[in-house]
Amino acid sequence: MSEPSPQDRLAPWLRGELDAAEESALLAAARADASLAEEAEGYRRMLAELRDLRREVAPERDLFPAIAVRLRAAGRRHVRVPLWAAALAAGLVLLLGALLAWRLGRSPLAVGGGSPVERQASAAPGPTAEPAAGALAQTAYAATDRELARIHDELRRAIEARAGALPPATRLLLFENLKVIDRAIRDVESAIVEQPTNADLARTYVSYRRRQIDLLRQANRAASRL
Amino acid sequence: MIEALATRGMLPAAADSADFEEARWIAALRRGDPEAFERLYRRRVDALYGLAWRLTADVGQAEELVQEVFVRAWEHRERFNNGEHFVRWLRQVAIHTWINQLRRARPEAFDDEGESDLPAAPAPAHGVRLDVQRALAALPPRLRAVVVLFDIYGLRHDEISDLLRISVGASKVQLHRARRRLKEML
Secondary structure, eight states: OOOOOHHHHHHHHHTTOOOHHHHHHHHHHHHTOHHHHHHHHHHHHHHHHHHHSOSOOOOSSOOHHHHHHHHHHTTOSOOOOOOHHHHHTTTOOOOOOHHHHHHHHTSOOOOOSSSHHHHHHHHOOOTTTSOHHHHHHHHHHHHHHHHHHHHHHHHHHHHHHHGGGSOHHHHHHHHHHHHHHHHHHHHHHHHHHHOTTOHHHHHHHHHHHHHHHHHHHHHHHHHHHO | OHHHHHHTTSSOOHHHHHHHHHHHHHHHHHTTOHHHHHHHHHHHHHHHHHHHHHHHOOHHHHHHHHHHHHHHHHHTGGGOOSHHHHHHHHHHHHHHHHHHHHHHHOTTTTTOOSSOSSOOOOOOOTTOOOOHHHHHHTSOHHHHHHHIIIIITOOOHHHHHHHHTOOHHHHHHHHHHHHHHHHHHO
8 A cells, every 4th residue: 555645644734624733733743754844834834825915905996986886877875976086186176167167158069979978978869768858968968078078188288298397296196196087987987888878977977077177277287387 | 091991991992992883884874874885885895805806816806896795785785783794794795796707707617627717827937936816816716715715814614615605525625726736836
């Protein structure tokens, strides 16, 4: 009859069948046995590494806004979307205000193009499936979105050209915050693709876009003063 | 004064106080309070994301899983009795949701021990040990789940058996296989 292999002799331990005292005894015996020592030590080290891995790991981004959006999108009871962007932007994020309202009031209500809200408007079914007021609201959102996208592109180009003038810490904060808002916008875009006629989502999308623009505007002002 | 009372056990210790706070949030959540829900999310998200990331071995999938579990938590808010129940529920639903997602993508994905659902970890260069997290990621899902729950989270075989809906014997055998495969990779 052949001698059991080191693996077989260690098997109860590797199956997790030993309590702490039995495990210590097995390891002590293994250390005294040249045929087992190296194998057992390798496993002991590996298990120690596994046990040292962190159980708690912070996500790379705040997932709560996306959860709140999903709950809203599903028509579940209202969950407040937190003012996370405002907090992260350390006071830079404000609503656009009168200037944007004035500009939007004069923009043509043309529909078409590539943004999710525009697609939402152009894909909206006719009056038999959706109330006329809903379709009008979507058209208005699409126009607003086009205007916001245009302003965003201008400001983004400007700040990218001027970013070198900002102190490194401010620059880092700015681009980190823009990333956070970009992600939130992408989350809402995904929700809009799933629910193209949800007006709540369109409003959330526009409000995020406005926060993004305001942040860019504030940063441009700060950079131009330096 | 407060410290003295606390050391005599007349005031709750920090952990008890956190439990008490969580119990209040759970009660508020049951009434549909969104702020309590957000507080519970903030307190528990790192633990849930840690588990999700170890199980899925993928940041995007882990984020998606955490979002899904908290959306369901809101839907089931009236069922939570206390903080411990809430945490246990989050863990259980995360594991079952992950397994169901795997099976929806490929029916045998969770039970197949032959291959990982992820691209195999690249072989380490000569003389370089493969990082233990990358080695875990290269394990097939069920082996990974058993070793994560047993070795990282310290669960017993009977608890793993309940969570993964496998026998205690299968849990032991898979732990053995998982540890052997990990050692071969490291």
